Amino acid sequence: MAVLVTGGAGYIGSHTAAELIARGEEVVIVDSLETGHRGAVLGGTLEIGDIRDQEFLNAVFAKHSIDAVIHFAAYSLVGESMTNPGKYYDNNVHGTLVLLEAMQAHGVKHIVFSSTAATYGEPERAPIVESDRTNPTNVYGETKLAMEKMMGWFDQSYQLRYVALRYFNAAGAHENGLIGEDHRPESHLVPLVLQTALGKREEIAVFGSDYDTKDGTCVRDYIHVSDLADAHVLALQYLRQGGASDVFNLGNGTGFSVLEVIKTAEAVVGKPIRTVMKERRAGDPAILIASADKAKQVLGWQPKRDQLTQIMESAWRWHSSRPNGYAD
Ligand code: NAD
Structure with missing residues (x-):
């Protein structure tokens, strides 16, 4: 079947x-x-x-x-x-x-x-x-x-x-290096940050730095x-x-702030990524994270690559080896 x-x-x-x-x-x-x-x-x-x-x-x-x-x-x-x-x-x-x-x-x-x-x-x-x-x-x-x-x-x-x-x-991307993220247009933070590191975008915008979170930027689940x-x-x-x-x-359970994502990307690519702080956008909640306890208990799901560095390294392997995605 x-x-x-x-x-x-x-x-x-x-x-x-x-x-x-x-x-x-x-x-x-x-x-x-x-x-x-x-x-x-x-x-x-x-x-x-x-x-x-x-x-x-x-x-x-x-x-x-x-x-x-x-x-x-x-x-x-x-x-x-x-x-x-x-x-x-x-x-x-x-x-x-x-x-x-x-x-x-x-x-x-x-x-x-x-x-x-x-x-x-x-x-x-x-x-x-x-x-x-x-x-x-x-x-x-x-x-x-x-x-x-x-x-x-x-x-x-x-x-x-x-x-x-x-x-x-x-x-992130598959460890085999053959498949990864290639959305057109791209709207997701990790590829946007890495495309900025590759010089394909001018800068990465951070919308709001005065939220009630660990560093003031929005926390999201990856x-x-x-x-x-x-x-x-x-x-x-x-x-x-x-x-x-x-x-x-x-869900990841704890989530990562926008600044954490950018800082992790900088550490992984080994250089600063041009970041501009902007006003909050309407309708962006401060924290969006999901509990995966039920999936863990009932389905036996256990994420194996839940550290931001792991996620970023795998994404960077894909984006740096194929800056134009599947067009390369
Ligand atoms: P994607 O655009 O890469 O994948 C969607 C695929 O579906 C594409 O290959 C597209 O060609 C195909 N498709 C769309 N409409 C079709 C149709 N009518 N007939 C046949 N094929 C069609 O998107 P993705 O990021 O891989 O997302 C996949 C799914 O996961 C979506 O349903 C999305 O809502 C969901 N999702 C994605 C995320 C994320 O972070 N990417 C988060 C939560 C949920």
């Missing part, structure tokens, strides 16, 4: 597909390559197409013996989701509906879903636990919550079991992309062993 990885040519999807292949799983990747890269596919069968294309997706399920899906295919730019909400509802929500219908039509009952901690919105506390209120403050988070809820109703009606994994920032890949594979095992549908946070 094969695992279908939607969005498997993207950043987190490609690392998860690589992990599945390393464990001897048969992998089928469905990706439109809209934001993903052919070069990120290291094995398995790549089926190029859009999950919203019902005919295409049904043909993929008919061709391969698929017993489970890991679902990454989505748009994920928060800012864009606020200026073009329809684009996000169409790809994320409608795309997931087409996927779940195809799964139902082909008797596939297990799906691991790459959700987001943006489903919580402004947090009630830090670290966030799964029972905390979900109240997204942007369209991206709202569509991801709608996708989770849709899976919940498909479970009630058809016993389709899902695991939703909620996390904040993926970072997880190594390979630890995220492990968590998706463990969630798949959990479902295959008969686990009930559930939601798990994946």
